[in-house]
Amino acid sequence: MSQASKKHKELAEEIRKLDRAYHEEAQPLVSDQEYDRLYRELLDLEQEHPELQTPDSPSQRVGGAPLPHFTSVAHTVPMQSLDNTYSASELEAFVDRIQKALAGEKLGFVIEPKIDGVAVSVRYEKGKFTQGLTRGDGQHGDDITANLRTIRHLPLEIKNKAAVLEVRGEVYYPSAAFEKLNRQREAAGEPVFANPRNAAAGTLKQLNSRLVAKRPLSIVLYGPGELKGVTCATQQEWLELIAQAGLPAPEKTWFAETKAELLAAIEALDAERRKFAYATDGAVVQLNEWRLRKALGPTSKAPRWAIAYKYSAEKAVTTLEDVTFQVGRTGVITPVAELKPVLLAGTTVSRATLHNFEEIKRKDIRRGDHVTIEKAGEIIPAVLGAVLEARTGAEKAIEPPEKCPACDTALVWDGIFLRCPNASCPAQTQRRIQHFAQRGAMDIDGMGESLVEQLVDANLAKDPADLYDLTLEQLSGLERMAEKSAQNVLDGIEASKKADLWRLIFGLGILHVGAGSARALANHFGTLEALENATEEELLKVRDVGEVVAKSIVHWFRKPENLDLLRRLLKAGVNTKALQTAVRTGGTNLAGKTFVLTGTLSEPREDVKERIIAAGGKVASSVSKKTDYVVAGENAGSKLEDAMRLGVRVLSEKEFAKLAEN
Ligand code: IVH
Numbered sequence: 141m142s143q144a145s146k147k148h149k150e151l152a153e154e155i156r157k158l159d160r161a162y163h164e165e166a167q168p169l170v171s172d173q174e175y176d177r178l179y180r181e182l183l184d185l186e187q188e189h190p191e192l193q194t195p196d197s198p199s200q201r202v203g204g205a206p207l208p209h210f211t212s213v214a215h216t217v218p219m220q221s222l223d224n225t226y227s228a229s230e231l232e233a234f235v236d237r238i239q240k241a242l243a244g245e246k247l248g249f250v251i252e253p254k255i256d257g258v259a260v261s262v263r264y265e266k267g268k269f270t271q272g273l274t275r276g277d278g279q280h281g282d283d284i285t286a287n288l289r290t291i292r293h294l295p296l297e298i299k300n301k302a303a304v305l306e307v308r309g310e311v312y313y314p315s316a317a318f319e320k321l322n323r324q325r326e327a328a329g330e331p332v333f334a335n336p337r338n339a340a341a342g343t344l345k346q347l348n349s350r351l352v353a354k355r356p357l358s359i360v361l362y363g364p365g366e367l368k369g370v371t372c373a374t375q376q377e378w379l380e381l382i383a384q385a386g387l388p389a390p391e392k393t394w395f396a397e398t399k400a401e402l403l404a405a406i407e408a409l410d411a412e413r414r415k416f417a418y419a420t421d422g423a424v425v426q427l428n429e430w431r432l433r434k435a436l437g438p439t440s441k442a443p444r445w446a447i448a449y450k451y452s453a454e455k456a457v458t459t460l461e462d463v464t465f466q467v468g469r470t471g472v473i474t475p476v477a478e479l480k481p482v483l484l485a486g487t488t489v490s491r492a493t494l495h496n497f498e499e500i501k502r503k504d505i506r507r508g509d510h511v512t513i514e515k516a517g518e519i520i521p522a523v524l525g526a527v528l529e530a531r532t533g534a535e536k537a538i539e540p541p542e543k544c545p546a547c548d549t550a551l552v553w554d555g556i557f558l559r560c561p562n563a564s565c566p567a568q569t570q571r572r573i574q575h576f577a578q579r580g581a582m583d584i585d586g587m588g589e590s591l592v593e594q595l596v597d598a599n600l601a602k603d604p605a606d607l608y609d610l611t612l613e614q615l616s617g618l619e620r621m622a623e624k625s626a627q628n629v630l631d632g633i634e635a636s637k638k639a640d641l642w643r644l645i646f647g648l649g650i651l652h653v654g655a656g657s658a659r660a661l662a663n664h665f666g667t668l669e670a671l672e673n674a675t676e677e678e679l680l681k682v683r684d685v686g687e688v689v690a691k692s693i694v695h696w697f698r699k700p701e702n703l704d705l706l707r708r709l710l711k712a713g714v715n716t717k718a719l720q721t722a723v724r725t726g727g728t729n730l731a732g733k734t735f736v737l738t739g740t741l742s743e744p745r746e747d748v749k750e751r752i753i754a755a756g757g758k759v760a761s762s763v764s765k766k767t768d769y770v771v772a773g774e775n776a777g778s779k780l781e782d783a784m785r786l787g788v789r790v791l792s793e794k795e796f797a798k799l800a801e802n
Pocket residue numbers: 219220221222224252253254255256258259310362363424443446448
């Protein structure tokens with residue numbers, strides 16, 4: 141057996157073992173990050189040796205060729221929705237109605253978090269996952285089996301071997317990952333998602349399951365669909381049954397027999413729900429006993445035995461004082477609401493995005509309106525709409541500007557977006573330079589927003605390459621810039637010449653190329669020159685690159701002004717080679733080693749992580765026998781104890797620095 145196929149077998153076995161422990165024994169053996177790392181390693185190996193990609197490889201979750209469209213499939217048991225209420229008295233009326241209809245029965249209610257995701261139905265036959273559908277119109281849904289297969293928390297095989305076990309639940313975008321996704325999209329010049337549910341829905345609509353596999357979607361299951369060969373009498377038993385089968389059930393539920401207990405449970409859930417991995421927008425209250433549910437039956441649209449109590453999102457009313465227009469890096473104009481400052485969900489809000497002009501028109505928002513703004517959990521403050529009763533008649537319609545607020549060039553429509561077509565527009569220039577210099581890209585110390593603004597205003601920088609021509613005199617001539625800080629900035633600029641290739645690629649600001657794709661491109665091509673000469677077909681071979689990205693890259697390298705920029709960056713001595721290539725052949729002390737960081741370090745954790753990865757090492761989030769080193773800062777806690785217990789080598793920051801140096 142070749143080296144590669146041996147390694148593949150080991151990895152596949154390890155991953156299968158972790159899968160079993162996770163799903164069937166509810167006993168995760170490693171952290172999610174560690175799992176992802178092994179999984180990536182498997183994918184990388186299969187990319188290099190396609191013959192290893194057998195049908196039973198765990199990689200087959202990743203999905204095959206894109207579908208031409210989704211097939212519509214009938215639900216064997218319709219997927220109904222629920223009645224909603226925001227009021228406690230309506231909830232009490234719900235209990236009263238049931239008590240009346242079921243006089244003489246002892247009632248019990250189960251209270252579950254109402255997950256703010258996308259409703260789906262997943263079907264297992266004799267223990268095997270066979271089909272997944274969206275809700276659709278409740279009678280028919282789209283077949284999204286391939287997309288659901290990519291969700292790691294959804295087992296492809298379960299312990300319960302019933303003839304048919306169909307389970308309903310919600311696919312969600314984990315709250316923690318959602319923020320990261322939006323930050324990446326923003327950096328790549330792509331529109332951000334309004335909330336996690338939006339991100340989950342947008343992802344599930346993808347016909348290409350390979351793209352779905354790259355997003356960390358997850359799932360919670362709570363309800364029964366079609367069942368054959370399953371006996372179960374209550375919701376509590378059902379939740380137990382699905383958890384036993386290895387399916388992800390809600391992590392916490394409540395039980396109530398009286399109205400008072402019910403209200404208390406709803407309050408208790410409200411106090412805890414922000415700790416869950418998914419966004420929640422209410423409590424689902426349902427009758428526990430299935431026999432009694434059957435007796436009550438449904439109305440035409442919703443069951444009589446359940447209701448959704450929605451928590452109100454935090455809202456505030458304030459005045460829309462003005463609308464300003466922000467020019468993005470690519471020239472897209474975003475209307476921004478300038479609000480009279482108002483306290484909302486613990487922060488003062490004075491600005492909120494209005495997204496685009498379609499939205500303004502749809503919501504009929506006018507200058508001077510009283511507007512309702514909302515912020516729920518991780519959601520960006522948004523303007524919900526105008527308070528029509530408060531209108532005085534003095535409000536003014538918001539017209540899209542005709543000219544760019546920064547350079548006066550006539551704006552052009554590009555679909556629903558308004559764009560400034562002037563590539564040398566100072567606002568775009570400023571954003572492009574800021575993007576280039578930012579921490580996640582070339583990481584130029586001291587090059588913040590206000591300095592870039594001054595440089596552009598003073599005509600000292602028209603593109604990122606100009607930064608490398610700046611002199612001490614020019615910088616110290618600027619406002620609030622003592623000679624010492626000017627020197628620091630110059631040092632920062634000088635140091636950035638050594639930045640790794642992916643930072644440069646990301647910093648160029650090519651539309652749709654985020655930090656992740658930049659890394660993949662740098663790894664694949666090794667030099668900027670190779671990337672520049674790559675054809676669309678070659679680009680498509682890179683794991684993180686799809687058609688849109690590939691086209692955008694080719695387009696970027698065709699523009700004379702971009703080639704000129706590259707020529708000048710090169711002349712300035714900016715590094716254009718992937719530093720990691722040295723590493724892939726095992727050239728550093730950190731290469732191939734797994735690190736765990738713990739405690740407070742003297743530099744940002746992300747930076748340390750970056751350095752380890754750049755040198756070919758790995759960073760895991762929990763300590764296991766496979767960890768090579770634990771780097772412990774101040775106040776290190778349980779991970780340090782784990783290291784001691786497992787005999788893993790512990791390094792102080794100093795010792796780590798030394799190791800990294802060689
Ligand atoms: S039970 C017959 N339980 O919210 C429908 N639904 O607004 C029984 N939802 O249609 C649904 N979390 O898509 C139930 N723990 C939960 C839920 C939940 C979210 C969704 C579901 C439902 C909608 C109602």
